[in-house]
Amino acid sequence: MGNVVVDVMLKSEILDPQGQAVASALPRLGFTQFTDVRQGKRFVLTVEGEVTDEVLAAAREAAETMLSNPVIEDVVSVRVESRAVDSQSAEPQEVEFLA
Protein backbone atom coordinates (compact mmCIF):
# COMPACT_ATOMS: atom_id res chain seq x y z
CA MET A 1 0.00 0.00 0.00
CA GLY A 2 1.38 3.36 -0.97
CA ASN A 3 0.45 6.93 -0.27
CA VAL A 4 0.74 10.12 -2.26
CA VAL A 5 0.66 13.30 -0.21
CA VAL A 6 -0.70 16.48 -1.79
CA ASP A 7 -0.29 19.83 -0.03
CA VAL A 8 -2.41 22.80 -1.08
CA MET A 9 -2.14 26.37 0.21
CA LEU A 10 -4.10 29.54 -0.50
CA LYS A 11 -2.10 31.87 -2.72
CA SER A 12 -0.16 34.40 -0.69
CA GLU A 13 -2.15 37.33 -2.09
CA ILE A 14 -5.48 35.79 -1.01
CA LEU A 15 -6.74 36.68 2.46
CA ASP A 16 -6.90 33.61 4.73
CA PRO A 17 -9.73 34.10 7.26
CA GLN A 18 -9.11 30.68 8.87
CA GLY A 19 -5.45 31.46 9.40
CA GLN A 20 -6.35 34.86 10.82
CA ALA A 21 -8.74 33.27 13.32
CA VAL A 22 -5.95 30.99 14.51
CA ALA A 23 -3.45 33.84 14.57
CA SER A 24 -5.69 35.97 16.73
CA ALA A 25 -6.23 33.11 19.23
CA LEU A 26 -2.58 32.09 19.69
CA PRO A 27 -1.64 35.08 21.90
CA ARG A 28 -4.33 34.02 24.39
CA LEU A 29 -2.19 30.94 25.08
CA GLY A 30 0.94 33.01 25.38
CA PHE A 31 2.21 32.41 21.84
CA THR A 32 3.01 36.01 21.04
CA GLN A 33 5.93 35.48 18.69
CA PHE A 34 3.95 34.48 15.58
CA THR A 35 3.06 37.44 13.39
CA ASP A 36 0.96 35.52 10.83
CA VAL A 37 -0.69 32.14 10.31
CA ARG A 38 -1.65 30.59 6.97
CA GLN A 39 -3.73 27.41 7.02
CA GLY A 40 -3.54 24.85 4.22
CA LYS A 41 -4.86 21.44 3.25
CA ARG A 42 -3.14 18.05 3.09
CA PHE A 43 -4.59 15.17 1.08
CA VAL A 44 -3.28 11.63 1.48
CA LEU A 45 -4.19 9.49 -1.54
CA THR A 46 -3.81 5.74 -0.95
CA VAL A 47 -3.31 3.07 -3.62
CA GLU A 48 -2.90 -0.70 -3.57
CA GLY A 49 0.72 -1.59 -4.17
CA GLU A 50 3.55 0.76 -4.99
CA VAL A 51 3.22 4.35 -6.10
CA THR A 52 4.20 4.13 -9.75
CA ASP A 53 4.92 7.02 -12.11
CA GLU A 54 1.39 6.59 -13.47
CA VAL A 55 -0.09 6.87 -9.98
CA LEU A 56 1.96 9.96 -9.32
CA ALA A 57 0.89 11.49 -12.63
CA ALA A 58 -2.77 10.79 -11.79
CA ALA A 59 -2.32 12.33 -8.34
CA ARG A 60 -0.77 15.40 -9.91
CA GLU A 61 -3.71 15.71 -12.31
CA ALA A 62 -6.22 15.25 -9.47
CA ALA A 63 -4.37 17.93 -7.50
CA GLU A 64 -4.58 20.40 -10.36
CA THR A 65 -8.17 19.69 -11.42
CA MET A 66 -10.06 18.97 -8.21
CA LEU A 67 -8.03 19.16 -5.02
CA SER A 68 -7.07 22.77 -5.70
CA ASN A 69 -8.65 25.77 -7.39
CA PRO A 70 -5.90 27.53 -9.37
CA VAL A 71 -7.72 30.86 -9.01
CA ILE A 72 -7.06 30.99 -5.27
CA GLU A 73 -4.75 28.09 -4.39
CA ASP A 74 -1.34 26.62 -5.22
CA VAL A 75 -0.43 22.94 -5.20
CA VAL A 76 2.65 23.23 -3.03
CA SER A 77 3.82 19.64 -3.37
CA VAL A 78 2.87 16.20 -4.64
CA ARG A 79 5.08 13.50 -3.15
CA VAL A 80 5.29 9.82 -2.33
CA GLU A 81 5.08 8.84 1.31
CA SER A 82 6.58 5.43 1.95
CA ARG A 83 4.36 3.81 4.53
CA ALA A 84 6.19 1.96 7.22
CA VAL A 85 3.36 0.55 9.31
CA ASP A 86 5.52 -0.47 12.24
CA SER A 87 7.69 2.62 12.31
CA GLN A 88 6.85 6.17 13.21
CA SER A 89 10.29 7.28 12.15
CA ALA A 90 9.91 6.64 8.42
CA GLU A 91 10.67 9.88 6.65
CA PRO A 92 8.49 10.89 3.70
CA GLN A 93 10.37 10.41 0.48
CA GLU A 94 10.42 13.74 -1.28
CA VAL A 95 9.88 13.10 -4.95
CA GLU A 96 8.70 16.28 -6.48
CA PHE A 97 7.92 19.87 -5.66
CA LEU A 98 5.72 21.83 -8.00
CA ALA A 99 5.92 25.28 -6.52
Next chain:
Amino acid sequence: MKIGVVTFPGSLDDHDARRAVRMAGGEAVSLWHGDDSLRGVDAVVLPGGFSYGDYLRAGAIARFAPVMSALIPAAQGGLPVLGICNGFQILCESHLLPGAMIHNDHRTFICRDQRLRVENATTAWTSDFDQGDEITIVLKNQDGQYVADRHTLDELEGEGRVAFRYIVEESKTTQHDRFAGRNPNGSYRDIAGITNARGNVVGLMPHPEHAIEAGYGPSLDGLKFFTSVLKSVVSSKTVVNA
Protein backbone atom coordinates in the same frame (compact mmCIF):
# COMPACT_ATOMS: atom_id res chain seq x y z
CA MET B 1 -41.25 27.91 -20.79
CA LYS B 2 -39.44 25.29 -18.73
CA ILE B 3 -36.92 26.42 -16.16
CA GLY B 4 -34.92 23.62 -14.56
CA VAL B 5 -33.73 23.82 -10.95
CA VAL B 6 -30.95 21.43 -9.97
CA THR B 7 -31.05 19.67 -6.61
CA PHE B 8 -27.65 18.63 -5.25
CA PRO B 9 -27.18 16.80 -1.96
CA GLY B 10 -27.23 19.76 0.43
CA SER B 11 -29.19 22.17 -1.76
CA LEU B 12 -31.46 24.30 0.43
CA ASP B 13 -33.22 26.78 -1.82
CA ASP B 14 -34.28 24.57 -4.73
CA HIS B 15 -37.93 24.62 -3.60
CA ASP B 16 -37.96 28.41 -3.30
CA ALA B 17 -36.31 28.72 -6.71
CA ARG B 18 -38.96 26.52 -8.31
CA ARG B 19 -41.67 28.55 -6.58
CA ALA B 20 -40.11 31.75 -7.93
CA VAL B 21 -40.18 30.30 -11.45
CA ARG B 22 -43.89 29.49 -11.08
CA MET B 23 -44.70 32.92 -9.59
CA ALA B 24 -43.06 34.50 -12.63
CA GLY B 25 -45.24 32.44 -14.95
CA GLY B 26 -42.83 29.68 -15.93
CA GLU B 27 -42.95 25.92 -15.57
CA ALA B 28 -40.48 24.68 -12.95
CA VAL B 29 -38.71 21.40 -13.71
CA SER B 30 -36.76 19.48 -11.07
CA LEU B 31 -33.31 18.38 -12.20
CA TRP B 32 -31.20 15.90 -10.22
CA HIS B 33 -27.46 16.13 -9.68
CA GLY B 34 -27.00 12.46 -10.50
CA ASP B 35 -28.70 12.63 -13.93
CA ASP B 36 -26.75 13.77 -16.94
CA SER B 37 -29.95 15.06 -18.59
CA LEU B 38 -31.35 18.59 -18.62
CA ARG B 39 -34.80 17.24 -19.61
CA GLY B 40 -35.26 19.72 -22.41
CA VAL B 41 -35.44 22.83 -20.22
CA ASP B 42 -35.05 26.35 -21.64
CA ALA B 43 -32.95 27.66 -18.75
CA VAL B 44 -31.42 26.38 -15.51
CA VAL B 45 -31.10 27.70 -11.96
CA LEU B 46 -28.34 26.38 -9.68
CA PRO B 47 -29.80 27.11 -6.22
CA GLY B 48 -28.24 28.03 -2.90
CA GLY B 49 -27.27 25.66 -0.13
CA PHE B 50 -24.25 23.61 0.82
CA SER B 51 -23.80 21.08 -1.96
CA TYR B 52 -21.91 17.98 -0.83
CA GLY B 53 -21.44 19.73 2.51
CA ASP B 54 -19.23 22.29 0.78
CA TYR B 55 -16.34 19.99 1.66
CA LEU B 56 -13.07 20.63 -0.18
CA ARG B 57 -14.25 24.08 -1.34
CA ALA B 58 -17.75 25.52 -1.76
CA GLY B 59 -19.14 24.11 -5.01
CA ALA B 60 -15.99 22.13 -5.81
CA ILE B 61 -17.51 18.65 -5.70
CA ALA B 62 -20.85 19.70 -7.23
CA ARG B 63 -18.91 20.96 -10.23
CA PHE B 64 -18.13 17.33 -11.12
CA ALA B 65 -21.70 16.00 -10.66
CA PRO B 66 -23.17 14.17 -13.68
CA VAL B 67 -25.71 16.96 -14.33
CA MET B 68 -22.83 19.40 -14.79
CA SER B 69 -21.42 17.35 -17.67
CA ALA B 70 -24.62 18.26 -19.54
CA LEU B 71 -24.97 21.77 -18.15
CA ILE B 72 -21.46 23.09 -18.86
CA PRO B 73 -21.54 22.57 -22.66
CA ALA B 74 -25.16 23.79 -22.80
CA ALA B 75 -24.20 26.98 -20.95
CA GLN B 76 -21.24 27.46 -23.28
CA GLY B 77 -23.73 27.10 -26.12
CA GLY B 78 -25.98 29.88 -24.82
CA LEU B 79 -28.43 28.22 -22.42
CA PRO B 80 -29.42 30.76 -19.75
CA VAL B 81 -28.02 29.69 -16.36
CA LEU B 82 -28.42 31.52 -13.05
CA GLY B 83 -26.24 30.53 -10.10
CA ILE B 84 -27.43 31.80 -6.73
CA CYS B 85 -25.07 31.70 -3.74
CA ASN B 86 -23.81 28.09 -3.76
CA GLY B 87 -24.85 28.03 -7.43
CA PHE B 88 -22.57 31.02 -8.05
CA GLN B 89 -19.75 29.15 -6.33
CA ILE B 90 -20.42 26.13 -8.57
CA LEU B 91 -20.32 28.32 -11.71
CA CYS B 92 -16.94 29.70 -10.63
CA GLU B 93 -15.58 26.24 -9.87
CA SER B 94 -16.84 25.14 -13.32
CA HIS B 95 -14.98 28.05 -14.94
CA LEU B 96 -18.22 29.22 -16.55
CA LEU B 97 -17.58 32.42 -14.60
CA PRO B 98 -14.16 33.78 -13.57
CA GLY B 99 -12.90 34.24 -10.02
CA ALA B 100 -13.64 32.32 -6.85
CA MET B 101 -15.40 32.59 -3.52
CA ILE B 102 -13.67 32.33 -0.16
CA HIS B 103 -14.79 32.80 3.48
CA ASN B 104 -16.34 36.12 4.41
CA ASP B 105 -13.48 38.32 5.57
CA HIS B 106 -15.11 38.79 9.00
CA ARG B 107 -15.42 34.99 9.39
CA THR B 108 -19.06 35.01 10.44
CA PHE B 109 -22.20 33.88 8.65
CA ILE B 110 -24.35 36.71 7.24
CA CYS B 111 -28.13 36.77 6.98
CA ARG B 112 -29.56 40.18 6.16
CA ASP B 113 -31.57 42.21 3.69
CA GLN B 114 -29.01 43.62 1.28
CA ARG B 115 -29.19 46.54 -1.12
CA LEU B 116 -27.62 46.00 -4.53
CA ARG B 117 -27.12 48.15 -7.59
CA VAL B 118 -27.94 46.62 -10.96
CA GLU B 119 -24.85 47.32 -13.09
CA ASN B 120 -25.79 45.37 -16.21
CA ALA B 121 -29.44 45.17 -17.31
CA THR B 122 -28.74 43.45 -20.63
CA THR B 123 -28.21 39.84 -19.50
CA ALA B 124 -30.74 37.03 -19.88
CA TRP B 125 -31.50 37.31 -16.15
CA THR B 126 -31.53 41.11 -15.69
CA SER B 127 -33.29 42.57 -18.73
CA ASP B 128 -36.40 43.54 -16.74
CA PHE B 129 -34.23 45.88 -14.66
CA ASP B 130 -32.81 49.23 -15.67
CA GLN B 131 -29.12 49.87 -15.25
CA GLY B 132 -28.62 51.68 -11.95
CA ASP B 133 -31.71 50.23 -10.30
CA GLU B 134 -31.30 49.71 -6.57
CA ILE B 135 -32.86 46.52 -5.28
CA THR B 136 -33.10 44.82 -1.88
CA ILE B 137 -32.89 41.04 -1.61
CA VAL B 138 -31.68 38.55 1.00
CA LEU B 139 -27.99 37.85 1.50
CA LYS B 140 -27.06 34.76 3.55
CA ASN B 141 -23.71 33.11 3.21
CA GLN B 142 -20.49 31.86 4.77
CA ASP B 143 -18.19 31.77 1.75
CA GLY B 144 -19.33 34.94 -0.01
CA GLN B 145 -16.13 36.90 -0.53
CA TYR B 146 -15.66 37.23 -4.29
CA VAL B 147 -11.99 37.26 -5.26
CA ALA B 148 -10.10 37.34 -8.56
CA ASP B 149 -6.78 38.69 -9.73
CA ARG B 150 -6.51 42.31 -10.78
CA HIS B 151 -6.42 41.51 -14.49
CA THR B 152 -9.68 39.55 -14.26
CA LEU B 153 -11.34 42.28 -12.20
CA ASP B 154 -10.27 44.96 -14.69
CA GLU B 155 -11.54 42.83 -17.55
CA LEU B 156 -14.92 42.26 -15.84
CA GLU B 157 -15.34 45.97 -15.21
CA GLY B 158 -14.06 46.99 -18.64
CA GLU B 159 -16.49 44.67 -20.41
CA GLY B 160 -19.47 45.62 -18.23
CA ARG B 161 -19.63 42.14 -16.81
CA VAL B 162 -20.15 43.16 -13.20
CA ALA B 163 -23.90 42.53 -13.02
CA PHE B 164 -24.53 43.58 -9.40
CA ARG B 165 -22.61 45.50 -6.77
CA TYR B 166 -23.22 45.72 -3.04
CA ILE B 167 -24.35 49.19 -2.08
CA VAL B 168 -22.02 50.27 0.70
CA GLU B 169 -24.12 52.09 3.28
CA GLU B 170 -22.70 55.20 4.84
CA SER B 171 -22.02 54.94 8.52
CA LYS B 172 -25.02 55.38 10.82
CA THR B 173 -27.57 54.57 8.13
CA THR B 174 -28.94 52.11 10.63
CA GLN B 175 -27.82 52.17 14.20
CA HIS B 176 -26.62 48.59 14.46
CA ASP B 177 -25.32 48.04 10.96
CA ARG B 178 -21.96 46.38 11.47
CA PHE B 179 -21.35 46.63 7.74
CA ALA B 180 -21.60 50.41 7.55
CA GLY B 181 -18.88 51.78 5.32
CA ARG B 182 -17.95 48.40 3.83
CA ASN B 183 -19.49 45.60 1.80
CA PRO B 184 -20.89 42.67 3.78
CA ASN B 185 -18.36 39.95 2.96
CA GLY B 186 -15.17 41.57 1.76
CA SER B 187 -15.84 40.96 -1.94
CA TYR B 188 -13.29 42.65 -4.17
CA ARG B 189 -14.60 45.89 -5.71
CA ASP B 190 -17.98 45.34 -3.99
CA ILE B 191 -18.90 42.72 -6.59
CA ALA B 192 -22.11 40.82 -5.74
CA GLY B 193 -22.72 39.21 -9.12
CA ILE B 194 -21.16 38.82 -12.57
CA THR B 195 -22.06 37.60 -16.04
CA ASN B 196 -20.20 35.82 -18.81
CA ALA B 197 -19.43 37.76 -21.99
CA ARG B 198 -22.49 36.44 -23.78
CA GLY B 199 -24.84 37.42 -20.93
CA ASN B 200 -26.53 34.03 -20.60
CA VAL B 201 -24.65 32.86 -17.49
CA VAL B 202 -25.12 35.01 -14.39
CA GLY B 203 -24.00 34.30 -10.83
CA LEU B 204 -24.70 36.27 -7.67
CA MET B 205 -24.35 35.75 -3.93
CA PRO B 206 -27.68 37.22 -2.70
CA HIS B 207 -30.97 35.38 -3.17
CA PRO B 208 -33.61 36.75 -5.56
CA GLU B 209 -35.82 33.69 -5.02
CA HIS B 210 -36.53 34.86 -1.45
CA ALA B 211 -37.96 38.20 -2.62
CA ILE B 212 -40.82 37.34 -4.95
CA GLU B 213 -44.01 37.39 -2.92
CA ALA B 214 -45.72 40.06 -0.81
CA GLY B 215 -45.43 39.28 2.88
CA TYR B 216 -42.28 37.18 2.49
CA GLY B 217 -38.87 38.77 2.17
CA PRO B 218 -37.83 42.40 1.93
CA SER B 219 -39.24 43.23 -1.54
CA LEU B 220 -40.55 41.80 -4.79
CA ASP B 221 -37.31 42.72 -6.59
CA GLY B 222 -36.29 39.09 -7.04
CA LEU B 223 -39.18 38.33 -9.36
CA LYS B 224 -37.58 40.31 -12.19
CA PHE B 225 -34.73 37.81 -12.48
CA PHE B 226 -37.25 35.16 -13.43
CA THR B 227 -39.49 37.32 -15.61
CA SER B 228 -36.34 38.48 -17.42
CA VAL B 229 -35.27 34.99 -18.37
CA LEU B 230 -38.78 33.99 -19.46
CA LYS B 231 -38.78 36.93 -21.89
CA SER B 232 -35.29 36.17 -23.13
CA VAL B 233 -36.26 32.54 -23.79
CA VAL B 234 -39.34 33.68 -25.72
CA SER B 235 -37.38 36.17 -27.79
CA SER B 236 -34.63 33.66 -28.60
CA LYS B 237 -37.27 31.14 -29.71
CA THR B 238 -38.88 33.81 -31.87
CA VAL B 239 -35.54 34.45 -33.52
CA VAL B 240 -35.04 30.74 -34.16
CA ASN B 241 -38.51 30.36 -35.66
CA ALA B 242 -38.33 33.48 -37.81
